[in-house]
Amino acid sequence: MSAEQTLLFWQYASTGILLLVIGFYCLLVTYNLFRVLIGLELLIKGVTLFLLAAGVISGHSALSQGVIITVIVIEVVVMIVAAGIVLGFQDKFDSLNVKNARELKG
Amino acid sequence: MxxxxxxxxxxxxxxxxxxxxxxxxxxxxxxxxxxxxxxxxxxxxxxxxxxxxxxxxxxxxxxxxxxxxxxxxxLPLKEFLKRRxxxxxxxxxxxxxxxxxxxxxxxxRIPLNITLPWPETIADVRVVLWEYRRTYLFGQLMVLLAGVFGVLVLFRGRNENER
Incomplete structure (x- = not known):
């Protein structure tokens, strides 16, 4: 890797790590089920940025785009199913507080 | 910049x-x-x-x-303020x-000694997805079907609760 490529990778990797930190913190600290989804989304954004940087620096942009598209498809399916779970949770407990999940049986 | x-x-x-x-x-x-x-x-x-x-x-x-x-x-305003x-x-x-x-x-700065692969010869993502990484598309289809199945299961449960 040349010095220019290393610098570019560090810039994007650092931003990706910061996005991962925000996402993890959001997941760890919140009690709101909807905010868990927001945290998860931010984590996926960080991963997408990593993939993009890896593709650009290695010169395999097309391959990285293919992987990013796959990640986006998985992301949207996960979010749709999770949104359904959030609605089910709201129906059952009339709240989005994840502490209520302790009352679930089976 | x-x-x-x-x-x-x-x-x-x-x-x-x-x-x-x-x-x-x-x-x-x-x-x-x-x-x-x-x-x-x-x-x-x-x-x-x-x-x-x-x-x-x-x-x-x-x-x-x-x-x-x-x-x-x-949420009621009082509870919203408390939660905020x-x-x-x-x-x-x-x-x-x-x-x-x-x-x-x-x-x-952690020193990175990554050996980069040869630059790609195929620069079109369509060729990569359709010719070389076709299994990704099968995976995506499976994930989409799993998502449809998940949504159906979730909403079937809702309808049964409403009955």
Missing amino acids: LNIMLLVLLVLIALWTALTPLLLRAAIGLALTSVVLTIIMFRFNAPYAAAFELSVCAGLIPVIFISVISLTHR EDRLRRFWPLPLLLLAVAAGLFFV
């Missing part, structure tokens, strides 16, 4: 998304994060991924999120933590 400004903007919008007390604003912040990521992708000559990011992550997912928010109940204070107590270390991590990343 513009790249660095976009990266800083990306982190700031993501931080605002995590910190804002209103869920609607958080959903909009997520869409803005995706828009900035799309601009970065376009600048790095990744137009297909950028188009997907813009249409799905900045378009579809915020619409789903906003629909979910509209279907949930609004509680949230502030839990979230205030996040900007400081981010600053610490950013300073750490700026000053501590």
Whole structure:
């Protein structure tokens, strides 16, 4: 890797790590089920940025785009199913507080 | 310089998304994060991924999120204020933590001895997906079918509860 490529990778990797930190913190600290989804989304954004940087620096942009598209498809399916779970949770407990999940049986 | 400004903007919008007390604003912040990521992708000559990011992550997912928010109940003002204070107590270390991590990343440079592969000969993502990574498409189809199945199961459960 040349010095220019290393610098570019560090810039994007650092931003990706910061996005991962925000996402993890959001997941760890919140009690709101909807905010868990927001945290998860931010984590996926960080991963997408990593993939993009890896593709650009290695010169395999097309391959990285293919992987990013796959990640986006998985992301949207996960979010749709999770949104359904959030609605089910709201129906059952009339709240989005994840502490209520302790009352679930089976 | 513009790249660095976009990266800083990306982190700031993501931080605002995590910190804002209103869920609607958080959903909009997520869409803005995706828009900035799309601009970065376009600048790095990744137009297909950028188009997907813009249409799905900045378009579809915020619409789903906003629909979910509209279907949930609004909290009474007193409880909302109480929860906002509680949230502030839990979230205030996040900007400081981010600053610490950013300073750490700026000053501590781990030497990277990564051997890069040969540059690609096929530069078209369509050829990569249809010819060389066809299994990815099968995987995507399976995930989509699993998602449809998941939604059907969830909403079947809802209808049975309503009966």
